[in-house]
Amino acid sequence: MTKVLVTGATGFIASHTILALIEKGYEVRGTARSANKAARLNAILSDYAGKAIEIELVSADLTSDDGWSEAMEGVTYLQHLASPIPNNLPKDANELIIPARDGALRALKAAKAAGVKRAVMTSSMAAIAYGWGDKRPDILDETHWSNPDNIKDNTAYTRSKAIAEKAAWDYVNGEGAGLELATINPVAVLGPAMSGDVSASLELVTQAMQNKVPAYPKLTFGIVDVRDVAKAHVEAMERPAAAGERFLVGNEVLSFSEIGDILREAFPDRKLPKGELPNWLVRMMVPLNPTLKQILPELGKRRAYTNAKAREQLGIDFIPAKDAIIASAQTLVDLGEL
């Protein structure tokens, strides 16, 4: 069986990617900061899949050299998903930039040394759409790169993703030549949660469902279903022509209040926020609700992009954003989290 190493195996996107890999007959080894999470992870994957799933989990931290070469033994493909994605941004951006960049390089260097054929790395729209100031292209695509040095038009998280992806390409185009790389650059990822311990992106749904904001900040989000993101990771690993390519993975762009409307219609018994908040009020609310800090660079802006490359070259037939939104909320309700 062909073995694939999935880093950050406990994560939201990684869990779906693991199941998509297993479905296609791959053997999966995962990394987590602590391999003690193996039993819980396998129970979560098995519950969701409705059948017994048992993957091997090994310890590897993005901030330490320990364990990476052992993790790569016998591996043909690397799926590198681990990266810090916090609910609340740290004061020092390096708390995200250093693990994201150095961790990606640790994983890629260990992969190259072990003779891994191809690495697929989860980058982000954060590495495409930020730091442009007033010059952001009307329609974003894979040829575009964020400028992480324009700090005003970035967060620590968006900078960490752009810097890490750039470092990865520099590595395979230099010292790491011979190791193939493809990156998946998703927009905000929603869709079914497998456990209550979910990615920060699901805050989009939980903030609305828990009525945490009085009304919605004027924001738009590109939305993609986690099942499509998982598929994109597998396709980018298997398709010969995907080597050396970036793939923007996103479906429709919706405003926060449109997301709320979809949830209100799907969950009529819930009290959900209504209407939009003026931008000045959102800025004032940040100290009370620090999650909002993540979205300040995007306040009042509308984003547009094309997903043509992912559709044409990876064969992704995108799940509607509405289904992804409702699936997030419904699974969290079913898990007793909402």
Ligand code: NAP
């Ligand atoms: P998640 O559920 O929070 O998963 C993040 C994973 O990264 C966790 O499994 C965590 O592992 C691991 N990690 C964090 N810091 C680490 C460290 N120092 N050492 C080792 N592992 C570490 O988030 P996700 O949404 O699935 O994110 C997966 C990837 O997709 C990330 O690269 C993220 O930037 C990217 N992405 C996400 C979105 C989105 O909307 N969710 C959009 C674009 C890109 P532990 O179990 O050890 O904590």
